[in-house]
Amino acid sequence: MLSEFQETLLQSVQAFQSTQLVKNKYENVLQHLDSGILLFDSEGVLTFINVQMAKLLELPRQSLIGCNLLQLMRHPYLSRFKQKKIARIYRETIFHRRKYHELIDEYGRHWLISVVYGDQMEGDFLLSVKDVSDYKQIEQTAYQNDKLAMLGKISAAIAHEIRNPLTAIRGFIQLLRPHLIQLGKDEYARIILMEIDRANDIIHEFLNSSKPTAPQKTIVSVSSLLKDAMLLTESEALMIGCEMRLHQQTEDLYVSIDVKQIKQVILNIIKNAMDAIHEVSVIHYAGMIELGIKQEGDRVNISIQDNGNGMDKTLLGKLFDPFFTTKEQGTGLGLSVSYRIIRNHGGTISVDSMKGEGTVFVVSLPLTRQA
Known part of the structure; x- marks a missing residue:
């Protein structure tokens, strides 16, 4: 009887140790993710924060565990900028039911913030923050390239069609200029020629923006x-x-x-x-x-x-x-x-x-x- 009890106790200890090892393993993984993670329980108390999130907040991890949101907002070392951002995320999550947010921090980096809550979290709130600056840069570059490609097609189609009539108009104004001088209207001719030259300059910039010449290095x-x-x-x-x-x-x-x-x-x-x-x-x-x-x-x-x-x-x-x-x-x-x-x-x-x-x-x- 005693041996059975000892065997059952040993199995329980081993099961606990195994569970603890698995828990430690997953916690270690979460600690070293490149995304910042915050976990609040159903009472609104912070129960877990990983290393990356502590770095983002620029606060020591141990001083945050056990805090509620209000205490976090009032932390003496939390910057005013971050206080405003946290308040905004709270407002949009609780009142507007938005689960995804994008924001730009004081250093110009782009962050994607996601909030998970509901039945699958058993009342807990999981907030994760990921740096998406590189993705934004790639997206912006692709967007810019598409615009420049479109600009090239437009310029090739219309630039010469605009330049040809402008050249003709400029030539005729120069022929008429002596008659305008006689009428005391030389200022009109000067303004017309100046505006035509300005239009030609804009077309020149337009062509250069769509297809600059190859660099002569x-x-x-x-x-x-x-x-x-x-x-x-x-x-x-x-x-x-x-x-x-x-x-x-x-x-x-x-x-x-x-x-x-x-x-x-x-x-x-x-x-x-x-x-x-x-x-x-x-x-x-x-x-x-x-x-x-x-x-x-x-x-x-x-x-x-x-x-x-x-x-x-x-x-x-x-x-x-x-x-x-x-x-x-x-x-x-x-x-x-x-x-x-x-x-x-x-x-x-x-x-x-x-x-x-x-x-x-x-x-x-x-x-x-x-x-």
Whole structure:
């Protein structure tokens, strides 16, 4: 009888140990997932948080276990930004019954948040957070490529059809100009010719945005490239009370590029920065454009940062779209052309901005050896 009891007890201990091993194994897997995980019980108390989620919240794990949502929100080390995001997720989950959310954090990363609750969770709430920035980048690149391909087809179909009548109109206006001068209406002829030339410039930009010429590459110093761009824009910057600075590493870095095309990209971004600074009309305001050079592995990052008006996050995803512009006189082709040029050089171009705090563009290009 005693031996049977001991055997039953041994089996129970072994079963418990086996269950505990399985539990520890699965908990270890959850701890090291690349997704952040929070688990609240039916009473709203946090019973589990993995390492990744603690890193995202920038809080120690042990200080969170046993907290309810209100206590989590009031944690002394939780940032104000994260408090707002958690409150938004709670509101949309509980009141709007949404189980999936997307948000952008203070560092510009995209996160997909999913919430699981109901009968299958026995009253518990499981919240998982995954970084989908790379997927968003791939999606945006594919979307941009589709737009540029469509733009190429449109430009091939209509560009010449528009240019031909403009050429004829310009020729006839020039023939009529002596008669207009006699009538004292030379100003009319000048305005017509100026507008025709402007229309031709827009068509030229339109064609370049759809199919830029192949890069004619030479090896150049990045610092000399930026110094040339600063010389070309320095006088215009001084006119609006803007200072320009160049920050670079001690070692000079070299890239193999089409100098004319890349300089066009740099000048376009600097011009946009000056426009953003010019929009700010505050007493004692000092405009600043800072150009930086930094090596990242086998690439060089060229940053152009301003302290201008900045942009809302909603506009950032549209900046490189053809014909999208926030300027009254803009064509919306400058940045889409820049995007294509940088991509043709095997590089990337990105932007980050915040309303009232300025904008920073980063152009990344492959490094090369000096000739």
